[in-house]
Amino acid sequence: MDEEFRALLRRVRAELVSPAEFTAYERLLALVRDDDESARDELAEVLVAPERPLWAREIAAFALGVKGDRRAFETLVLLLNYREPVRCATAAHALARLRDPRTARAAAALVTNPLRTAYALHPVRLLTELRAPESVPALLTTLERLLAARDHCWPIARACVEGLGALGDRRAEATLVAAREHERLRPAAVAALARLAGRGGAQGARSGSST
Known part of the structure; x- marks a missing residue:
């Protein structure tokens, strides 16, 4: 237990x-x-x-x-x-x-539903933990919508930023740069971008060592 x-x-x-x-x-x-x-x-x-x-x-x-x-x-x-x-x-x-195998799809549906944004914190964190194919697209879709909305719903936006940093997918870079322009998201976005840059450098180092 x-x-x-x-x-x-x-x-x-x-x-x-x-x-x-x-x-x-x-x-x-x-x-x-x-x-x-x-x-x-x-x-x-x-x-x-x-x-x-x-x-x-x-x-x-x-x-x-x-x-x-x-x-x-x-x-x-x-x-x-x-x-x-x-x-x-x-x-x-x-x-x-x-x-x-249905879990990631269900969590992604909750995360991307504009009517359920206020309750999306734990689905966002679950998608980050699962590291499923649905994770990055769902977090990106939600974060981009929140950045453009009048109500940014900061806790959910911040969770998306942190999740994208943890997932380390370069597809998130442009959206994280946009998130960095918002004062409440800036620390999390800077940290997430640093993680993306570090992962890119590590991948480059591995590629260089194999040649």
Whole structure:
């Protein structure tokens, strides 16, 4: 049980109010601890059973996701798109470990949706961690839109800048130069451009050593 899951359990436990909720909570924990095929099947049933509370689905999805059980995918993507940042963060952590090939496409769709920009921080960070083919195009599209918009949504723009620097793709250079003109993005953009320049130099050094 990693720290992310312990934090999730502490948060959920603080939300419980009735004896029935505490009983259901303990039952879920028992299934997570059992970690056999039968227990995982019961956790998967929690994801689709009617009238189960969100916290129960969240625990079941996280437990399955970090074990690589793809039955958790739909619930985790739903939570990644949730309005509470703490739930988005938990879902992103599990999705990064699920290794479902659909994850990057789903995260890119959330990141590039103009109606969901305010909730895109954790999808941006997830795309950076995944280093998928969708990562750079999605971050570039979103950053370019935010640089041109009246509402720059600085936290999301900064996360895109940092993500593009971490990914180290030269396609981002012109957009990062444009981001550098904005005072709130300048430190992150300068650092990202330096990472791109350093990576280019390292690649050049490797190419030279091979001739």
